[in-house]
Amino acid sequence: MKGSSRLGLFICRCGKGISNVVDTSELASRAAGVPGVAFCEEHPSLCLKEGLEYLRETIGRGDMDKVIIAACTPRTHEGIFLPVISSAGIDWRMVEMVDIREGCAWIHAEDPRAATQKAWNLLRMGIARAQLLEPFRDAVLRIHPVALVVGGGPVGMKAAMAISQKGFSVHLIDRGRELGGLLRRISRIYPTNEEASMMLSNLKQGVEGDPNIEVRLSTRIHALHGYVGNFTVCLIGPKGEERLRVGAIILATGAQIFYPKGLYRYGELPNVITQLELERAFKEGRTKDAEDVVFIQCVGSRDTERPYCSAICCPITLKNALLLRKGNPSGTVFVLYRDIMAPGIDLENRYQEAKDFGVRFLRYDPSRPPSIKGEARARGVLVYDVAMGREVGLSADLVVLSTPLVPSKDNKEMVRMLRMRGGPNGFFADRSLMEAGRSVLDGIYTCGSARWPASIYEGMIQAEAVSARAASLFGRARIRTDELGMVPGSGILHAFVNEEACYGCGTCVKTCPYEACTLQQMKDRGISRVDKTRCKGCGSCVAACPSGAIQQVGFTDGQILPMIQAAF
């Protein structure tokens, strides 16, 4: 391949932005003499309409099989040049961009001689790699425009309706016998204090009346195969086994609350309860019996085992504490807290309102936690008040423990079936800080408390967001695997295996963040194979491979080592 390259080299003067400092005509005349360079010309401004036309025409003539553009930074201009070059018939992986502007002319303006030397080196580096660029065959994925939403709670129902609104079919499954998830067990929702049953019936009506949504209750996932656009889901339900073919999966499986057995004598005393049990008491009208109520925050959270803040417990306590005070003005309500988390306007107002209505807030020290007094029932709480610096005894006929949301029992199994990395503390991970709701796998999205503890409203917003993502995926009938990249317009440079050199050690399998490498049993040994629907082109497998069998398009050792040698 090396000798047969016909490189086309375009050097941009960028008006005068580059040529003011870097002697582009010197570069052009030197480059024309380099073996393999079939075409070499300067141009005043390649990115302008006239320049792009010139590119398209010149490349379209067929004199070159690889293109080098020496101009500005590829970060901003790849997206401009690559489509044009592609339309002229050259695959984007046969294009090399050399930055002689931001990385050269613009930072070495005081030393044009050195800048030109550097530009020449950079050009030599680009030529060295370009000579070894090779085409690559992408897989083309057909996108089946049907979604599966796993989890029929408020967030799952919202996701299903959002996708349906965009005109696509949805399967909605839930392992329970009814839709609603935890919403069925709640009395009122913050910050509006609306009745949960109203929200639930509205959501159910929306889902059940929607011809695009097919609901399966008492159904769970038994096995899952496939990739974005083409997942095969094996379900087990009341009618037995069933297979579905879907293009995207939204995980809205929610979370469960942590039951604090052994903490604050929960499980031992009947009137030490969780917030969820308090919600039930509200629903059944039993809260009027409680005179003196003590809430304890951060039970089983923000500790070594569950070092996170579960976000919803303080808002729920504020809601419930206020409801209790308003419902029973003669009693007392204490909230024992470590920190009150009440972000935003509504919650801050609720906090002030609670204080105005006589809810008493008392800070405790986690190293000296409150203790519950009483024999057959809790009678009081003894707590070291941090502000006062002494111990206080509070009377209590009801102690409510605010416990965190913890991952549902299904999460581990889901992660295993999907063959993806689990997230922090057992919740589902986002693929990066900036991509909430997208799991590491394309086509799999997460929302609501399955992803991370969230309020119902927060979860529903996330549901709409991921539904939009799924819908935009469905808008494409076909996707090439190199298009599954991080940034639109920037293709993936995949890893690929030289099967003869691979001896199946499995290091790449362990290293890959996307579980894209698997060992395929062939003849005498396992050989690594890269799943193009999963590989994101990071290159970590290549660096880890002891034999150099796995390489990365555009970054093979064979391409980079000559670049290093041409650097100075």
Place this chain on the structure above:
Amino acid sequence: MNSVHDSKDCLWKPKVLVFACNWCAYIGNDLAGLERLSMDPGFRVIRVQCASRVEGDWIIRALASGIDGIMVMGCHLGGCRHQEANHHTLKRLNLLRTLLECMGIDPRRLYLGWGMGTDAKTFRQLIHTFMEELRPLRPLGADPPPSQKES
């Protein structure tokens, strides 16, 4: 005498090769350009999709080609787009540093930066500081091997 005050040494400028990941330091490189900051022309940048692609072979080849110092700049630990890929690199290249030392090569010739250099001034400062730190080390092979050194 191999003295730092040798007149030839004062003129010596180290050659630096930078591997910059697309999402972090390469942005700093671009921004330095956009802000027209003036930088020492003694460095070259190779852009990678992720610092995790960088391997020991490349660094050895760079040293063998007469490059005085190599910088590997990736995203901050915990902030890699590819989850923990940069952690693997950190471990691998720290091991390489130890090997370099065993070979008699000053390990300070390899710089690892995580999540730094995303803005123009920091990028410039990091490159220039590294070049300054390389100056007393002088080119590889400039000093005679230890057995021949005067006591």
